[in-house]
Amino acid sequence: MKQGLLATSDGALFRGVAVGAEGVAVGEAVFNTAMTCYQEIITDPSYAGQIVVLTSPHVGNYGANRDDDQSSVIHARALVTRSLSRSSSSWRADQLFADYLTERQIVALSGIDTRRLTRHIRDRGAMPVAVGSDIDEGELVAIAAGAPSMSGQDLVSSVTTTRSYSSAATRDPIGSIVAYDFGIKRDICASLNARGLDVTVVPASTTADETLALHPDGVFLANGPGDPEPLTESIAAIQGLLGKVPIFGICLGHQVLGLALGASTFKLPFGHHGGNHPVRNLVDGTVDITAQNHGFSLDLWSLTDKPRPTLTGMPTPGQLPPIVETPYGEVRSTHQNLNDGTNEGLACLDISAFSVQYHPEAAPGPNDASGLFDQFVAAIEADRA
Numbered sequence: 431m432k433q434g435l436l437a438t439s440d441g442a443l444f445r446g447v448a449v450g451a452e453g454v455a456v457g458e459a460v461f462n463t464a465m466t467c468y469q470e471i472i473t474d475p476s477y478a479g480q481i482v483v484l485t486s487p488h489v490g491n492y493g494a495n496r497d498d499d500q501s502s503v504i505h506a507r508a509l510v511t512r513s514l515s516r517s518s519s520s521w522r523a524d525q526l527f528a529d530y531l532t533e534r535q536i537v538a539l540s541g542i543d544t545r546r547l548t549r550h551i552r553d554r555g556a557m558p559v560a561v562g563s564d565i566d567e568g569e570l571v572a573i574a575a576g577a578p579s580m581s582g583q584d585l586v587s588s589v590t591t592t593r594s595y596s597s598a599a600t601r602d603p604i605g606s607i608v609a610y611d612f613g614i615k616r617d618i619c620a621s622l623n624a625r626g627l628d629v630t631v632v633p634a635s636t637t638a639d640e641t642l643a644l645h646p647d648g649v650f651l652a653n654g655p656g657d658p659e660p661l662t663e664s665i666a667a668i669q670g671l672l673g674k675v676p677i678f679g680i681c682l683g684h685q686v687l688g689l690a691l692g693a694s695t696f697k698l699p700f701g702h703h704g705g706n707h708p709v710r711n712l713v714d715g716t717v718d719i720t721a722q723n724h725g726f727s728l729d730l731w732s733l734t735d736k737p738r739p740t741l742t743g744m745p746t747p748g749q750l751p752p753i754v755e756t757p758y759g760e761v762r763s764t765h766q767n768l769n770d771g772t773n774e775g776l777a778c779l780d781i782s783a784f785s786v787q788y789h790p791e792a793a794p795g796p797n798d799a800s801g802l803f804d805q806f807v808a809a810i811e812a813d814r815a
Contacts, residue, residue, distance in 0.1 A: 450538030467794025493523025612654025638670025651683025721795020745771030
């Protein structure tokens with residue numbers, strides 16, 4: 431086995447073993463705290479431009495299979511693990527996970543001290559790293575140091591579909607929607623189809639007029655990678671749809687909706703990545719455990735004359751503005767992250783639009799939030815009535 435190396439942009443080195451494809455990969459390192467679903471994670475288009483560090487110590491135990499991919503390719507630029515299993519013990523497995531990575535030409539490292547690496551990212555913030563084998567340490571450090579920041583990068587254009595396509599309802603149809611593909615996952619379409627919705631997936635650059643010409647009963651704003659603020663075409667399109675059709679956004683779609691309403695976003699220190707993030711519903715006080723992957727957050731305080739509060743102690747609802755004024759009417763903060771107090775959801779009170787900062791389809795993750803799809807259906811039916 432070849433020695434594998436990981437170098438951070440601030441000069442830290444981590445040694446392990448190369449277990450995937452040969453070569454060097456560069457991207458922003460993020461740590462993901464999910465215990466399973468490694469295959470769904472790396473095929474999620476939201477991870478474009480990122481190198482995934484899995485905090486779970488054992489990866490690959492149940493192998494890989496063709497049914498768990500969330501897209502047709504692996505979007506993570508590389509994978510870093512503590513221990514990659516050399517065998518699999520699941521009846522669903524088609525092949526070993528290591529073979530799966532090699533076949534798809536993904537650079538991967540095992541034997542890395544992921545605990546130390548996670549602490550490094552947590553203490554110093556998300557940063558570019560370079561990983562690979564058969565390369566001089568100094569050269570790898572220089573590559574990492576020269577890599578661009580995630581801020582300001584439009585990564586959606588690298589993952590969105592180039593042409594529209596359809597996904598049919600898998601039960602009695604109740605309506606049709608348009609889904610903006612910022613990095614949509616297969617199980618998201620499946621969740622919408624299972625509720626009787628025919629889905630037309632469109633490129634991220636689709637205009638409001640082009641969407642309205644399809645006569646949708648609703649519009650879905652999907653998850654996706656990178657900084658939302660460069661997505662000016664998508665933001666303008668959503669502004670042209672607000673108040674004309676029910677809108678539901680998740681993850682990057684939540685941020686794009688917030689930007690369309692006039693708010694701004696900011697870069698999180700190390701983002702939210704994993705399947706165990708607690709989120710408080712500010713409307714009824716319940717808590718959901720959610721799957722998340724984002725490095726930016728929506729700032730509804732930017733719509734007020736007050737600065738965003740600094741977190742001191744445990745997060746409280748007072749860290750978010752309860753209701754803000756926008757050009758489209760009043761908007762309420764509906765959800766809050768219980769780790770850092772940031773905004774995790776909004777609802778427009780004068781038009782039919784709402785969004786959350788996580789993935790409710792549970793691929794990967796818990797299904798606590800799957801009822802949000804039913805809420806979207808209810809919004810469509812209410813608008814139709």
